[in-house]
Amino acid sequence: MRIRTLAVGLLVGGLALTACGKEGTPADSGATGTGTAAAALPTYTVDTAAAVTGSPAFDKAKAAGKITIGVKDDQPGLGKKDPTTGKFSGFDVEIAKLVAASLGYGEDKIDFKPVASANREQAIANGDIAYYVGTYTINDKRKAQVSFVGPYFEAGQDLLVRKDDTSITGPETLKGKKVCSATGSTPIQRVRDQKLTEPGNIVEFQGYSQCVDKLISKDVDAVTTDDAILKGFAAQDPDNLKVVGKTFSKEPYGIGLGHDDKALRDKVNGTLQKALDDGTWEKIYAATLGKSGSPATKPTLIKY
Numbered sequence: 001m002r003i004r005t006l007a008v009g010l011l012v013g014g015l016a017l018t019a020c021g022k023e024g025t026p027a028d029s030g031a032t033g034t035g036t037a038a039a040a041l042p043t044y045t046v047d048t049a050a051a052v053t054g055s056p057a058f059d060k061a062k063a064a065g066k067i068t069i070g071v072k073d074d075q076p077g078l079g080k081k082d083p084t085t086g087k088f089s090g091f092d093v094e095i096a097k098l099v100a101a102s103l104g105y106g107e108d109k110i111d112f113k114p115v116a117s118a119n120r121e122q123a124i125a126n127g128d129i130a131y132y133v134g135t136y137t138i139n140d141k142r143k144a145q146v147s148f149v150g151p152y153f154e155a156g157q158d159l160l161v162r163k164d165d166t167s168i169t170g171p172e173t174l175k176g177k178k179v180c181s182a183t184g185s186t187p188i189q190r191v192r193d194q195k196l197t198e199p200g201n202i203v204e205f206q207g208y209s210q211c212v213d214k215l216i217s218k219d220v221d222a223v224t225t226d227d228a229i230l231k232g233f234a235a236q237d238p239d240n241l242k243v244v245g246k247t248f249s250k251e252p253y254g255i256g257l258g259h260d261d262k263a264l265r266d267k268v269n270g271t272l273q274k275a276l277d278d279g280t281w282e283k284i285y286a287a288t289l290g291k292s293g294s295p296a297t298k299p300t301l302i303k304y
Contacts, residue, residue, distance in 0.1 A: 039286035041094060044101035055264040057130040057257070058103065067105045069096045070123055070132035070256070073114035074209040076232030077289050079134050081114065088112045091228075091288040092253075095152055095272075096133040098280065099255065102271040103130075116206045118184030121145045124256055131268065132256035135226055137186045143304065147261065149268045150254030151299045152281075155226035156247030157187050160233060162215065163242045168222055170246040171196050177221040178203055180211035187225045190249060208233070216240060226251045228289055235291075252299070265304075273301055 052058035061067040071093060072079035078090040093112070100110050115123045120136060123129050124146045135155070138148045161168045168177060174196045180203040181188035188204055191197060203220050205211055211223040212233050223230065227247055234241045255272070257265050275281045276298055285296050 039283070039290060041287045042280050042283040044098050044280075046101045046106045047104050050102060050104035052103065052263050052267045055261050055267070057127065057261055057264050058267075060127060061103070061105070061130050066109045066111055067100050067103060068111040068113050068129050069100065070115040070120065070129035070134060071096060071112050072134040072207075073112075074207040075135065075229050076236055077291070078229060078232060080232075081112075089288075091153070091284060092133045092135065094284045094288060095255070096131075098275055098284070099131065099133070099268050099271050102267070116184070117182045118206075120256060124258055127258075131264070135229060135251075136254055136256050137226075137251045138254040138304070139186065142256075145259060147257045147259050147265050148254035148304045149257065149265055149272055150301065150304075151252030152255065152272055152301075153228070153253040153296070154299050155228045155251040155253065157190060157224060157249035157251060158227040158230055158247050159244040160212070160215065160223040160230040160241060161221065161244060162218070163238075163240055165221070168244060170244060171248045174222065177201060178219070179222050179224055180205065180214055180220040181224050182206065182208055182211070185225060186251065187249075191224060212241075231289075254304075269301060269303070276301070 071088060073081035073088065075090065075092075079088065079092045080090050081088050096112070097107060097110065113123075113129055115129065115132065115134070120132055120134070121142065124132055138150055142148075159168060159171070167173065171194070174191070175198070177197055178201045179191055179197050181191070183204040183206055188202065192199070192202060203211070203214065208223065208225055208229060211220065214220045215223050216237075223233075227243060230243045234243050255268055257268065275284075281298060289296065
């Protein structure tokens with residue numbers, strides 16, 4: 001009898017923990033990030049007959065029997081590697097898997113390769129990766145070195161600060177503050193170009209997680225990058241971190257490809273357009289970034 005009572009108590013307790021969660025933790029969302037039903041990741045049909053004539057990246061993958069994709073590994077909700085299982089998850093990772101399936105590669109034939117922001121163009125040019133999906137903002141400087149498909153998501157630069165900090169309310173309040181971001185990223189270059197803080201107050205690391213650690217330890221005052229990335233970090237530690245919520249840029253995310261690989265670019269563009277048209281894109285968002293509670297508007301693809 002005592003064993004039965006204990007079992008019931010544990011079951012009830014487990015249900016209570018599942019239902020409550022941390023204060024400020026959003027419920028699972030629907031396709032637009034505002035629903036309450038649990039959102040499941042979609043499945044992707046592997047096109048075993050896929051062919052991309054004239055694509056060096058596709059030919060290399062075909063010869064290897066697997067495809068190598070560049071991603072981030074330290075961005076919650078976007079591209080994150082589980083240190084225990086070694087598995088990658090997030091919105092960008094799902095977009096990468098969607099494209100791989102259209103090229104004939106299921107998850108068991110994908111080699112995810114973490115690449116730092118500063119090394120993306122070189123990794124693509126060297127052929128180390130077939131393509132890159134990792135909060136990669138499309139801009140003219142990068143288009144001179146690589147080609148893009150997208151945007152598959154549109155973000156905006158924002159600021160992550162400690163929850164008890166009321167002094168930083170937007171980019172105009174960064175003077176005298178130490179600001180951190182990833183080396184080679186668009187956001188830190190914008191801070192530098194717009195002189196939002198003094199040069200000596202700009203701090204750079206290879207990954208955003210290192211910046212967040214420095215923010216928590218009070219070695220820096222703010223972390224800046226795209227709001228999608230910052231919301232992921234804030235959701236992990238809502239008691240200590242917050243996003244200011246005042247975006248000051250437009251960041252169109254693209255899939256980075258070889259500069260002259262038109263065949264692969266056309267193939268990936270078709271895959272992404274289909275996902276936007278048939279509801280797959282919404283399902284991916286709902287099961288990843290949509291859990292932040294923030295809705296997203298479907299992007300419109302541009303022919304680059």
